[in-house]
Amino acid sequence: MEILNGMLLLFILVCAAAVSRTKSLLSAVIIFMAQGLAVSVVWILLRSPDLAITEAAVGAGITSILMFIALKKIHAIEEERKQDEKES
Amino acid sequence: MKKKADPFRALKSWIENGDDALDLEIQEEMDDEATPALTEEAGRKREKKKRDPVRARRRLEGGYAVAAVLVCLALIGALVYAALQLPAFGGADTLVDSEVSAFYVENTLKETGAVNIVTGIILDYRGFDTLGESHVLFIAVCTVLLLLSIRGDKNADRIAREEAFDRHFEPRDDEVLQGAARILTPLVLVFGLYIIANGHLSPGGGFSGGAILGAGLILYQNAFGYRKTERFFTYRTFKWVSLASLLFYSLAKGYHFFTGANHLENGISPGTAGNILSGGLLLPLNFVVGCVVACTMYALYTMFRKGDF
Numbered sequence: 001m002e003i004l005n006g007m008l009l010l011f012i013l014v015c016a017a018a019v020s021r022t023k024s025l026l027s028a029v030i031i032f033m034a035q036g037l038a039v040s041v042v043w044i045l046l047r048s049p050d051l052a053i054t055e056a057a058v059g060a061g062i063t064s065i066l067m068f069i070a071l072k073k074i075h076a077i078e079e080e081r082k083q084d085e086k087e088s
Numbered sequence: 089m090k091k092k093a094d095p096f097r098a099l100k101s102w103i104e105n106g107d108d109a110l111d112l113e114i115q116e117e118m119d120d121e122a123t124p125a126l127t128e129e130a131g132r133k134r135e136k137k138k139r140d141p142v143r144a145r146r147r148l149e150g151g152y153a154v155a156a157v158l159v160c161l162a163l164i165g166a167l168v169y170a171a172l173q174l175p176a177f178g179g180a181d182t183l184v185d186s187e188v189s190a191f192y193v194e195n196t197l198k199e200t201g202a203v204n205i206v207t208g209i210i211l212d213y214r215g216f217d218t219l220g221e222s223h224v225l226f227i228a229v230c231t232v233l234l235l236l237s238i239r240g241d242k243n244a245d246r247i248a249r250e251e252a253f254d255r256h257f258e259p260r261d262d263e264v265l266q267g268a269a270r271i272l273t274p275l276v277l278v279f280g281l282y283i284i285a286n287g288h289l290s291p292g293g294g295f296s297g298g299a300i301l302g303a304g305l306i307l308y309q310n311a312f313g314y315r316k317t318e319r320f321f322t323y324r325t326f327k328w329v330s331l332a333s334l335l336f337y338s339l340a341k342g343y344h345f346f347t348g349a350n351h352l353e354n355g356i357s358p359g360t361a362g363n364i365l366s367g368g369l370l371l372p373l374n375f376v377v378g379c380v381v382a383c384t385m386y387a388l389y390t391m392f393r394k395g396d397f
Contacts, residue, residue, distance in 0.1 A: 049291035050206045053283065057299035062385050065306060069392040 005045050011038050025076045029067045036060035201358025201367040202288040210293070211373050215341050221295075222337060222377055225384045226330060232388055238395035239323065254394040262311070269311030276304035280378070287374035288367040294377025301378060302385025309389070314397075321386065323397045330383050333376035340369055 015035035022028045036059030043052035071077050175182040192205055192213070202208030210218050238247050284297035309317045347354035359366030390397050 048206075050204070050293065050296065053292050053296040054299065057296055057303060061303045062299060062306075062388075065303075066388060066392055069389070073392070 284378040288370040294374040298378035298381025301382035333379040
């Protein structure tokens with residue numbers, strides 16, 4: 001259990017660093033989602049299932065949906081796709 | 089020369105130049121698909137125009153970065169200093185750890201009828217905090233409505249533009265999405281209701297259950313569009329459900345506080361511990377909090393998306 005906890009904490013740290021390092025906004029939101037999921041597992045390991053449910057629903061679900069819509073509003077997703085097509 | 093893909097460009101120019109710039113951006117997006125060569129040239133022209141104030145701007149940004157780092161370091165220092173002053177976590181001789189939690193563990197089931205102590209605390213002992221929390225959510229939605237709503241907007245162009253842009257990048261009536269949503273939405277909604285109804289018995293409660301309900305609504309809306317969602321969830325539904333829920337919470341909690349503070353009998357019995365219909369006010373309070381949260385999540389989603397329900 002200790003090892004799993006350590007791995008999850010490490011994963012959260014790596015995610016947090018990766019979010020700020022990623023160039024693509026879309027990937028940043030997806031990494032943020034993964035981090036939220038890891039945090040919710042950590043909440044279960046800390047024996048607070050109430051918080052785990054809330055974290056999974058809000059941190060990994062609603063927040064990312066709102067961010068996706070915001071990205072769509074500022075045309076970020078579309079521009080990334082164009083960029084990919086240019087490079088390939 | 090390659091046009092640099094800057095996702096914030098649209099936002100930036102929108103902030104600087106107002107709505108007209110966004111119009112231009114959207115127009116450009118649509119043009120891009122048809123004639124890429126033309127917009128390449130437009131982009132080049134614009135970059136030439138911006139070259140002059142670049143140096144002053146860069147200096148300003150450098151100063152801003154240094155100031156931001158300094159402020160962050162000061163804040164981190166203050167927080168670490170404050171954290172060092174706290175009593176040790178879980179120590180036997182710290183007053184908070186030894187008495188408060190023991191009191192809750194001993195008395196919550198007896199006094200509130202909640203098997204899930206967390207719900208007993210947040211809706212009974214700390215019920216006033218949760219009341220404020222629901223109102224904060226409501227105020228957040230009101231602010232978003234003020235900023236993003238296109239309801240009653242006199243500018244007909246803006247409404248038409250938002251409507252057109254809303255579905256611009258999305259597949260219409262996607263088979264896979266609709267098939268998945270047809271199976272998942274009822275399950276998600278029932279799971280949300282289950283979490284709300286069992287809030288006083290098992291992990292969960294109004295907030296998490298409401299967030300799941302809201303996610304289910306969003307999924308349904310995403311798959312089937314506005315016309316189908318409008319049949320059961322409109323602006324009126326949002327308004328009245330939120331109002332009724334917050335009003336019920338305030339009145340019920342007010343009654344509870346009034347009788348409790350004056351040592352009166354309130355006539356609400358905790359019931360048999362472990363039943364769904366037990367815990368006195370906890371079940372209805374969980375339910376109204378769930379309603380507020382679900383409405384809030386869905387309203388935030390629609391406001392961010394189009395600005396209307």
